[in-house]
Amino acid sequence: MSLLSVESLDVSYGNVQAVWDVSFRVEAGEILTLVGANGAGKTTLLKTVAGLLAPRRGRILFDGRDLVDRPAHTRTSDGLVLVPEARQLWPGMTVLENLEMGAWGKRARAESARTLAEVFAMFPVLEERHAQKAGTLSGGEQQMCAIGRGLMARPRLLLLDEPALGLSPRLVREVFASLSAIRKAGVTVLLVEQNVAHALALADHACVLETGRVTLAGRAQDLAGDPRVREEFLGVSGV
Amino acid sequence: MQQALDVVVNSFLAAGLYATMAYGLAVIYGVMRIINLAHAGIMMLGAYTTFTLFTHFSIDPFLSIVVVVPLFFAGGVALYRTVVRRLPRSGSTPSMESLLLLFGVWLVLQNLAYVLWSGDTQSILTSYTLKSVSLLGVRVGVPSLGVFGMSALSLLVLEFVLHRTYLGKAIRAVTQNRDAALLSGVDADRISAVAFGVGTAFAGLAGTLLSTLFAFTPDFGRSFLLKAFCIIVLGGLESVTGVAAGAFVLALLENVTAAYTAVPTSLQDALSFTLLVVTLVVLPQGLPGLSRLAHVRRRG
Numbered sequence: 001m002s003l004l005s006v007e008s009l010d011v012s013y014g015n016v017q018a019v020w021d022v023s024f025r026v027e028a029g030e031i032l033t034l035v036g037a038n039g040a041g042k043t044t045l046l047k048t049v050a051g052l053l054a055p056r057r058g059r060i061l062f063d064g065r066d067l068v069d070r071p072a073h074t075r076t077s078d079g080l081v082l083v084p085e086a087r088q089l090w091p092g093m094t095v096l097e098n099l100e101m102g103a104w105g106k107r108a109r110a111e112s113a114r115t116l117a118e119v120f121a122m123f124p125v126l127e128e129r130h131a132q133k134a135g136t137l138s139g140g141e142q143q144m145c146a147i148g149r150g151l152m153a154r155p156r157l158l159l160l161d162e163p164a165l166g167l168s169p170r171l172v173r174e175v176f177a178s179l180s181a182i183r184k185a186g187v188t189v190l191l192v193e194q195n196v197a198h199a200l201a202l203a204d205h206a207c208v209l210e211t212g213r214v215t216l217a218g219r220a221q222d223l224a225g226d227p228r229v230r231e232e233f234l235g236v237s238g239v
Numbered sequence: 240m241q242q243a244l245d246v247v248v249n250s251f252l253a254a255g256l257y258a259t260m261a262y263g264l265a266v267i268y269g270v271m272r273i274i275n276l277a278h279a280g281i282m283m284l285g286a287y288t289t290f291t292l293f294t295h296f297s298i299d300p301f302l303s304i305v306v307v308v309p310l311f312f313a314g315g316v317a318l319y320r321t322v323v324r325r326l327p328r329s330g331s332t333p334s335m336e337s338l339l340l341l342f343g344v345w346l347v348l349q350n351l352a353y354v355l356w357s358g359d360t361q362s363i364l365t366s367y368t369l370k371s372v373s374l375l376g377v378r379v380g381v382p383s384l385g386v387f388g389m390s391a392l393s394l395l396v397l398e399f400v401l402h403r404t405y406l407g408k409a410i411r412a413v414t415q416n417r418d419a420a421l422l423s424g425v426d427a428d429r430i431s432a433v434a435f436g437v438g439t440a441f442a443g444l445a446g447t448l449l450s451t452l453f454a455f456t457p458d459f460g461r462s463f464l465l466k467a468f469c470i471i472v473l474g475g476l477e478s479v480t481g482v483a484a485g486a487f488v489l490a491l492l493e494n495v496t497a498a499y500t501a502v503p504t505s506l507q508d509a510l511s512f513t514l515l516v517v518t519l520v521v522l523p524q525g526l527p528g529l530s531r532l533a534h535v536r537r538r539g
Contacts, residue, residue, distance in 0.1 A: 052418055076424035084422060090415040092477050093408070101412050104405070105424040153424060 001064055003028040003157055003188050004049070004080070009058035011041075011048050017056075018044045020212045026157065026205075031179065031189040033199040033220065035233060036209035042192040043085050045209070046161050049190075050082035051075045062157070077105035079156035083163065087146040091135025095126055095145055098134050102152030111154060118185075119148040122178055140171035147178060157188045164195050176202055196233035200224040208233075241376065246498050248377045250490040255390030256448055257486035260463055261470035262397065262479065263441030269414035269476040270434035273323070274333045276341040278442050278467065279460030280348035285311065285446020286455045287356050293363050300363055300451045301385050307443045315439025318344070319432045352457035362454035382451040393444060397437075398479045410434055414476065462508045469515040475527040484526050489514060 002025040011019035019041045026032045034042050047053045049060055051072030060067045062080050070078070089098050099119060103112035120127040123144040129137060134145055143163055150158055160179070164172040176198055183189050193199035200206055200220045208216035208229065216223060223229050260282070267275045275281075288307055292298040298306070322344070326337050367381040374384075401407035412420040413430045421427055449455070449463065466489060474485025489511055496502050496510055522528050 050422060052421065071426075072421040073424045073426045076422060082422050084419065088416050088419040088422075090412050090419060092415050093411060097408055100405075101408055101420075101425070102423050104409065108424070109405075149423065 002026060002061075003063060004190065005059075005061040006045075006049065007059040007061065009045070009048065009060070010056040011044050011053055012056050013044075018212050019048070019055075022058075022209070022212070022214050024207050024214060024217060026188060026190050028156075028188055029183070029186070030204040031183050031191060031202055032205045032207070033191040033193055033203035034207050034209055035193055035196045035199055037233075038194070039211075040209040041212040042209055043161055044212075046082055046159050046190070046192055047084075050080065050084075050159060052082075076153050077107065079154070080159070081150045081153045081155035081157070082159040083146050083150040083161065085161040085165070087142045089134040089137075089142055089145055089149070091133065093134060094131055095134055095137070096130040098145055098149050099126070099130075099152050102149035103154070105153060108152060108154045112152065115152050115154060119151050122151075122181060123148055140167050140174070143167060143171070143175060144178070147175070147182075151182065151187075155187055157190060158182060159190045159192075161192045162194060163191075164193065164198065172198065196229070197224075200229075242498055244375060245377050246491070246494045248374060248379065250487060250494045252379065252383045252387045253490035253493070254483065254487040255387040255394075256445065256452075257466060257470055257490055258479075258483045259390040259393055259441060259448065260445040261467040261474070261486060262394070262482050263438040263445065264464075264467045265471050265474075265476045265482055266410070266414075266434050266441070267438035268333075268471070270410060271323075271431050272331060272333055273326070273337045273341070275438060275442075276338060276464075277344035277348060278438075279464040280345040281311065281315075281439055281442035282446035282449060282460040282463060283352060283455065283457060284348055285443035286450035286459060287352055287361075287446075287457075288443070289447040289450045290356075290361055290363055290455075293365075300365065300447060301389060304389065304444060304447055307447050308440045311443030312436040312440040314443075315436040316432050318439065319435035323435060324428065324431070349457045356457065358456060360454050360456050363450050365451075368451070380452075386448045386451060389444070389448060393441070394479055394483065401479065406430075406433065410437075462511075465508060465515075466511045469511045469518070472515055472518050473525050475525045477527065481525070481527055488526070 004026040007023050009019055009022045010017060022045060034045065036042055044053065048055050051070065055068060062078060067075055099116060100112065103109050103115060125141055126144055126148055129141065134142065137145060147163060163175050167175065172195065179189055179191065179202060191199055191203065200223055203220040205218065206220040206223045207214050208223065216226065216229065264275055264278050267273055285307055289300050289303040292303045292306060293300055322340065326340060327334060370381040371378045372381060372384065401411055409420065409425045409430050412425060413427050417427055470482060470485040470489055473488055474481035492514055493507055493510060497504055518525060
């Protein structure tokens with residue numbers, strides 16, 4: 001059974017439909033990436049899976065259980081955690097407070113001391129800056145704090161919405177390296193990324209989303225070699 | 240010199256009460272983006288509750304706090320669960336529906352008070368109401384001192400709860416970014432209920448404190464609501480310190496005007512309103528904006 005199975009999802013903002021009949025599966029232990037241009041519906045899709053938006057139609061099965069009627073905050077305690085676009089930290093709270101609040105659920109809170117040590121081991125800069133207000137961190141540090149906050153919830157499936165956006169190439173590499181480490185620690189990852197080359201190099205499977213529909217899906221390695229992907233996203237023209 | 244000392248001491252004493260009054264409004268706005276127009280009505284009800292406890296059960300007004308605060312907290316939670324939560328979520332600005340609803344609640348409370356206590360002016364006269372003591376050479380009414388002490392205590396407790404408990408941190412998290420709080424597993428609806436309870440309890444407490452200083456009728460509270468708005472605009476919603484600073488600025492302005500200018504005290508409400516408008520024009524981010532500005536200047 002897949003860890004996450006999205007089936008025939010339609011999502012609309014009022015009368016404007018943003019996601020059309022989207023289906024995909026994420027297997028336990030893998031990294032799946034959703035790639036696509038701006039406005040393709042990637043963020044909408046992640047927000048719907050996380051419960052911030054309600055779908056018009058379709059099912060979201062997490063570990064075999066339909067989440068559609070579960071409110072967002074309970075999905076987090078179930079182990080499905082979204083690290084949202086643009087970080088969305090609490091700027092007036094310290095780094096440590098941001099991380100602590102990530103472990104809000106009962107299960108996560110019981111293990112928070114251990115998780116915090118793991119997060120600090122992965123992102124030492126967060127330990128250095130733990131007393132600093134999150135709003136005063138640099139962009140890369142904020143991203144690390146956001147990922148750290150997501151990990152504090154002890155996710156089984158971590159959803160990340162463009163974690164590399166606006167970061168320097170060195171920090172992009174660092175963030176992607178942390179994603180591999182997270183997967184090695186046993187967390188399944190669903191990654192939305194505009195940086196297609198990086199995402200395909202990291203992921204096991206990939207789906208290409210165009211104007212709200214899945215147009216290509218398969219092994220990331222195969223997609224990286226697909227002429228349509230190469231032309232559309234990797235800036236390599238065909239034969 | 241003595242007059243300046245008078246002004247400062249009196250401003251401090253008034254600021255405590257003002258901060259308590261304003262915080263109730265700030266916490267509800269912060270968490271829910273709702274302006275609680277019923278705030279004045281709740282303060283009025285707090286005053287009458289204390290009055291009834293005093294006249295019928297001879298409970299000291301300051302002691303009545305231990306009844307008023309839990310009672311109003313429960314009332315606030317009940318009001319949220321029955322009515323307020325049904326409002327459509329409006330995003331980052333207060334909706335017309337929320338303003339109308341809470342204005343309606345205010346009217347209901349007012350009329351309830353007319354039925355229960357009539358429209359006569361009431362006041363609470365204790366053995367210490369007219370006593371005063373000397374503080375730094377300034378004559379200070381005993382009730383004013385008590386009011387300041389209770390306000391300061393309530394704000395310290397609040398500061399502790401907001402920064403040292405999980406519940407308080409959740410309130411701050413929902414205030415700063417509601418979606419992020421949901422994504423961390425915080426039940427924002429439950430936090431909203433708590434925040435509405437806390438806001439109502441603070442309004443009730445402010446009403447109790449006001450009743451030891453002023454006479455009141457069912458229409459009581461309006462001018463204090465205006466002051467509370469002004470303080471929030473000045474001090475921001477983020478911190479208890481900000482609210483306290485805003486409260487002090489307003490109190491200082493009022494006392495300086497009363498001591499050094501010919502502006503009649505009947506124009507005091509106009510004063511807070513003027514400060515509100517000036518702040519919005521000159522310093523739309525309030526006092527916290529001022530410190531950010533200074534920070535940028537230092538760097539630049």
